[in-house]
Amino acid sequence: MAKISSIQDLQEAAKAKLSKGVYDYYSYGAMDMITVADNSNAYNRYQIRPRVLRDVSKIDTGVEVFGKKYAYPIFVAATALQKLADVEGEVASARATTKNNLVYSLSSISTSSIEEVADGVSTPNLWFQLSVFKDKHYNLSLIRRAEKAGYKAILVTVDMPYSGRRLPEFRQPLTVPEHLTLKNLTSLGSKEGSSEYNKDSVYKRVVDNINSAFTWEDLKWLKQQTKLPMLAKGILNPRDAELVVLNGLDGIIVSNHGGRQLDGVSSTIDALPNIVDAVGGKIPVFVDGGIRRGTDVFKALAFGAQAVFVGRPNLYGLAYGGQKGVELMLNLLFKEFELAMALAGCSSLKDINRSYIQQTPQLTCKL
Numbered sequence: 001m002a003k004i005s006s007i008q009d010l011q012e013a014a015k016a017k018l019s020k021g022v023y024d025y026y027s028y029g030a031m032d033m034i035t036v037a038d039n040s041n042a043y044n045r046y047q048i049r050p051r052v053l054r055d056v057s058k059i060d061t062g063v064e065v066f067g068k069k070y071a072y073p074i075f076v077a078a079t080a081l082q083k084l085a086d087v088e089g090e091v092a093s094a095r096a097t098t099k100n101n102l103v104y105s106l107s108s109i110s111t112s113s114i115e116e117v118a119d120g121v122s123t124p125n126l127w128f129q130l131s132v133f134k135d136k137h138y139n140l141s142l143i144r145r146a147e148k149a150g151y152k153a154i155l156v157t158v159d160m161p162y163s164g165r166r167l168p169e170f171r172q173p174l175t176v177p178e179h180l181t182l183k184n185l186t187s188l189g190s191k192e193g194s195s196e197y198n199k200d201s202v203y204k205r206v207v208d209n210i211n212s213a214f215t216w217e218d219l220k221w222l223k224q225q226t227k228l229p230m231l232a233k234g235i236l237n238p239r240d241a242e243l244v245v246l247n248g249l250d251g252i253i254v255s256n257h258g259g260r261q262l263d264g265v266s267s268t269i270d271a272l273p274n275i276v277d278a279v280g281g282k283i284p285v286f287v288d289g290g291i292r293r294g295t296d297v298f299k300a301l302a303f304g305a306q307a308v309f310v311g312r313p314n315l316y317g318l319a320y321g322g323q324k325g326v327e328l329m330l331n332l333l334f335k336e337f338e339l340a341m342a343l344a345g346c347s348s349l350k351d352i353n354r355s356y357i358q359q360t361p362q363l364t365c366k367l
Ligand SMILES: Cc1cc2nc3c(=O)[nH]c(=O)nc-3n(C[C@H](O)[C@H](O)[C@H](O)COP(=O)(O)O)c2cc1C
Pocket: 025, 026, 027, 039, 077, 078, 079, 080, 107, 108, 109, 129, 157, 233, 255, 256, 257, 258, 259, 260, 288, 289, 290, 291, 309, 310, 311, 312, 313
């Protein structure tokens, strides 16, 4: 294959390496995958309006989040089961990400434990993604483990009261190979005195234990149990964004779970501006879903995102080349984003605002 020059190339290279079952698990979304496609396509409905003749000889991509400075506003989203892509799995992804001074989010449903990932990195820029299970003591124990291991924030996933219908999994339930375990969840749902479970049903056990009765009241309670910043991941409606603020949380991730939950919801870049307006600067707003190019990052920031998260690109980089593959993925995005900033006439993130973008106009003039 020719030199990997884009996230698209990386996806193709990963597809060639992974088994069909794993590739489908990573790349698929719910039902007809209208939202998966729209997450990316929607970026093309916005155009950048560059400014010229500005000094762009130096580009500062640094961003501050919860009082800490990061190198780029490009973070890594929580994705499950990373050892299906690489023997080192989450540890390799976390090393690549934190080495570049970015945030790595660890999934609850990971094949490396909270502690292994923390021990495996030298800069602990780690956030922990909490899937909310029925047993609230179990949820609290996961938070306590993350606190103890030095994680810096908790992301509570709020868009998954049930798993969305992904057709490959619906036809053939995902099986996790014998040698892999869900390291954080070994005793989830097990009867007292027994931590044994059937390997074939690892994933089903997660799905069966998700708390579909979780409400705003419960989220408020959870927030009060930790001093770490807590963010709600999976907000699409501005009314919910207001409730996140009202309930005292510290941040929002505008997300549709990469189009894997409800198909036919709004793309995240389309949802972002109204949410930013509803929040009115009280807490930071982040976005994920379909971000594959530096210009996508630029557009998300122009709409008011503090930083973006990428999910599948991490998995594709990991499948292609382990830690080095994730570094390659990040470097592609860094360079594309820097160039987008420079060519748009912005030398630091504070220059980027809505005046730099417009909706692609419907042509009304005579040609
Ligand atoms: C294979 C896969 C597994 C995922 N696992 C989780 C998870 O365990 N918890 C979670 O909150 N989100 C999970 N997500 C959603 C991501 O955090 C993120 O919202 C999404 O991938 C962003 O879209 P993108 O992949 O287009 O960048 C997963 C996504 C994928 C593709």
